[in-house]
Amino acid sequence: MTDLSHRPVLPQSQRPRLLEMAGISKVFNGSITALDGMNLTLNEGDFLSLLGPSGCGKSTALRLIAGLMRPTTGRIIWNGAQDRGDIGVVFQEPTLMPWATVAKNVWLPFRLRGQSFASVKDRIATALKLVGLENFHDAYPRELSGGMKMRVSIARAFVTNPRLILMDEPFAALDEITRQKLNDDLLALKDKIGCTVIFVTHSVFESVFLSDRIVVMAARPGRVVQELTVDAPYPRDMEFRTSPDYAAQTHVVSDALRIAIGDHSHDAH
Amino acid sequence: MTPTDPAFDADEARRARNRRIEAVARWALPLAVVILTIIVWNWFSNSSATRGMIFPAPPKVWARFLADYGMLFTSLMVTLKITFMALAIAIIGGVALAILFTQSRFAELIFFPYAVILQVTPIVSIAPLIFIYVQDPLARVLICAWIVAFFPILSNTTLGLKSTDSNLRDLYAIYGATWWQKLLFLQLPSAMPYFLGGLRIAGGLALIGAIVAEYVAGISGSGSGLAFRILEASYRLNYPRMFAALIMIAIVGVIIFAATTFISWFFLRKWHESALRREV
Ligand SMILES: Nc1ncnc2c1ncn2[C@@H]1O[C@H](COP(=O)(O)OP(=O)(O)OP(=O)(O)O)[C@@H](O)[C@H]1O
Ligand SMILES: [Mg+2]
Numbered sequence: 001m002t003d004l005s006h007r008p009v010l011p012q013s014q015r016p017r018l019l020e021m022a023g024i025s026k027v028f029n030g031s032i033t034a035l036d037g038m039n040l041t042l043n044e045g046d047f048l049s050l051l052g053p054s055g056c057g058k059s060t061a062l063r064l065i066a067g068l069m070r071p072t073t074g075r076i077i078w079n080g081a082q083d084r085g086d087i088g089v090v091f092q093e094p095t096l097m098p099w100a101t102v103a104k105n106v107w108l109p110f111r112l113r114g115q116s117f118a119s120v121k122d123r124i125a126t127a128l129k130l131v132g133l134e135n136f137h138d139a140y141p142r143e144l145s146g147g148m149k150m151r152v153s154i155a156r157a158f159v160t161n162p163r164l165i166l167m168d169e170p171f172a173a174l175d176e177i178t179r180q181k182l183n184d185d186l187l188a189l190k191d192k193i194g195c196t197v198i199f200v201t202h203s204v205f206e207s208v209f210l211s212d213r214i215v216v217m218a219a220r221p222g223r224v225v226q227e228l229t230v231d232a233p234y235p236r237d238m239e240f241r242t243s244p245d246y247a248a249q250t251h252v253v254s255d256a257l258r259i260a261i262g263d264h265s266h267d268a269h
Numbered sequence: 270m271t272p273t274d275p276a277f278d279a280d281e282a283r284r285a286r287n288r289r290i291e292a293v294a295r296w297a298l299p300l301a302v303v304i305l306t307i308i309v310w311n312w313f314s315n316s317s318a319t320r321g322m323i324f325p326a327p328p329k330v331w332a333r334f335l336a337d338y339g340m341l342f343t344s345l346m347v348t349l350k351i352t353f354m355a356l357a358i359a360i361i362g363g364v365a366l367a368i369l370f371t372q373s374r375f376a377e378l379i380f381f382p383y384a385v386i387l388q389v390t391p392i393v394s395i396a397p398l399i400f401i402y403v404q405d406p407l408a409r410v411l412i413c414a415w416i417v418a419f420f421p422i423l424s425n426t427t428l429g430l431k432s433t434d435s436n437l438r439d440l441y442a443i444y445g446a447t448w449w450q451k452l453l454f455l456q457l458p459s460a461m462p463y464f465l466g467g468l469r470i471a472g473g474l475a476l477i478g479a480i481v482a483e484y485v486a487g488i489s490g491s492g493s494g495l496a497f498r499i500l501e502a503s504y505r506l507n508y509p510r511m512f513a514a515l516i517m518i519a520i521v522g523v524i525i526f527a528a529t530t531f532i533s534w535f536f537l538r539k540w541h542e543s544a545l546r547r548e549v
Contacts, residue, residue, distance in 0.1 A: 099461070099539070112454075141540075
C-alpha cells in the first residue's frame with residue numbers, strides 16, 4: 001500500500017463512536033486534582049479541540065487517552081480493539097530524534113512494530129509528500145526550520161494511518177504565519193485521510209478555524225465547562241478565516257472561555 | 270574578493286582574515302612551541318657538563334632512541350596492549366553497568382558507592398593489594414588500568430542514558446516499544462555524546478593506569494612495558510633512555526587523545542552540536 005487510506009467522514013450526527021471518557025478523574029500525589037469527572041464522547045471523524053487556561057488538565061486528558069497513565073476514577077472505553085499504531089501523537093515540541101534523518105524519524109512507528117525501512121519506504125515517502133517535505137528525506141532535524149520539524153512530527157503521527165491523532169499545542173511555539181500555513185495544511189491532511197483528531201490549544205481562533213467540536217475547560221479543578229460545535233463546512237480556507245461567520249463563532253467561543261476562566265465582567269450588562 | 274566589495278562588509282572581511290590566520294596558526298603555533306622547547310632544552314643541557322649528564326641533550330636522546338629502538342618498541346607494544354585491553358574492558362564494563370543502573374534504581378543505589386570508592390581511592394594505594402591477591406602478571410596490571418579508566422565511562426554513560434527526551438520516551442511507550450527497542454533506538458543514541466566524552470577521558474586514564482601499575486609492579490614485577498624501561502634505566506643511570514621512553518609515552522598519550530577525539534567527531538558529525546562547525 002503506497003497511499004494512506006481514506007476513512008469516510010460522515011455528518012456529525014451519524015458518526016460512529018470512537019471512544020468515551022466516562023467520569024474520568026485524575027488526582028496527582030493525592031492532592032492535585034488535574035481532572036474532575038470528565039465526560040466526553042469522541043466520534044470517528046471528529047476534529048475536537050480542547051480549549052482552556054493553563055493547568056485545566058488538557059495534557060492530562062491526552063495522556064490518559066494515550067494510555068500513558070491510568071485515571072484515578074472513571075473509564076476510557078474504546079469502540080473496538082485497541083492496537084498499537086492506532087494512535088499518533090504530536091507534542092508542542094517536534095520531538096524528533098536528532099541522530100536520525102527525516103525519513104528515519106518518520107519510520108519510527110513502523111520500526112517499533114518490527115517493519116523494515118524498505119518495506120514501508122513508499123508510505124514514508126507518501127507521508128512526507130503530504131506535508132510538503134518530499135525533498136528532505138535525508139536531511140537531519142537540525143537542518144530544518146521550526147515549522148519544517150513540526151511537519152516531520154505530523155508526518156510521523158499520520159504515517160501509520162491511525163484512527164486517532166492527539167495533538168498537544170503543536171503550533172504554540174511557531175510564528176503566526178507558519179502557524180496559519182500549518183493549520184491549512186493540517187485540515188487538508190485530515191480531509192485526505194479522514195482520521196479523528198483531538199487538538200489542544202490556547203487559541204480561540206485556532207480552535208474555531210480547525211475544529212467541528214470545541215470542549216471548553218476550566219482549571220482548579222480541571223473540568224469540562226461547555227461543549228460547542230462549529231457548524232461551518234469543510235474545506236475551510238482563507239475565505240472562512242475572514243468571514244463574518246468565523247468572527248461570530250470566535251465571539252461565542254471567547255465568551256465561553258471567559259466564563260471558564262471566571263471573568264464575568266462582560267455579563268454585567 | 271576585496272573589502273570594497275559591497276557584498277563583503279568590514280565585519281565579514283575581518284572574519285575571513287581571522288579564519289585564514291587561524292587555519293595557519295592551528296599547525297604553526299604548536300609546531301613552533303615544540304621546536305622552541307627543543308632549542309631551549311638543547312641550550313640548557315649544553316650549558317654545563319654535569320647538567321648534560323642528568324638532563325641529556327635532544328641529539329643524545331635521539332641517538333639512544335635509535336640504538337634501543339627494538340627494545341623500546343617491544344616495551345611500547347606491551348604498554349599499548351595493556352592500555353587498550355583495559356580501555357576495552359572499561360568500555361564494556363562501564364556501559365553494561367550504566368545500562369544496569371538506568372534499568373534498576375536499586376542496582377544503582379547498591380553499586381554506585383563502590384564505583385565512587387574505587388574512583389576516589391588513588392590507584393597507587395590499591396595497587397599493592399591487588400598485586401598480593403592477583404598472581405597473573407598481565408591480569409594485575411590490567412585490573413589497575415581498568416579501575417582508573419572505567420569510571421568516566423560509567424558516570425558519563427549513566428548520565429547520557431538518563432537524559433533521553435521525556436516526550437520521546439512517551440512516544441516510544443505509546444507505540445508499545447519493547448525494553449530492548451527503547452534501549453537500542455532511543456537510550457543508546459541519546460547517550461552517545463556523553464559516552465564519547467567519557468571515552469576521551471578514559472583513553473588517557475587507561476594509559477596512566479597502565480603506567481602506574483607498571484611502576485608499582487616495579488623491576489621485579491610483570492612484563493616489560495615503557496614504565497618498566499624508565500625504572501630500569503633510572504637504576505642504571507641511563508638518562509637518555511629514560512627520556513626516550515618518557516617521550517614515547519607522551520606521544521602515545523597524544524595519539525590516544527587525537528584518536529578518541531576523531532572517533533567522537535566521526536560519530537557525532539552529522540547531528541550533534543559539539544561536532545558541528547558554525548561559521549560565526
Ligand atoms: N505528573 C504530574 N504530577 C503532579 N502534578 C501534575 C502532573 N501532571 C500535571 N500535573 C498538574 O495537573 C494540573 C493539570 O496539568 P496539565 O498539564 O494537564 O494542564 P494543561 O491544561 O495541559 O496546562 P498547559 O496549558 O499549561 O499545558 C496542573 O495543575 C499540573 O500542575
Ligand atoms: Mg499542557
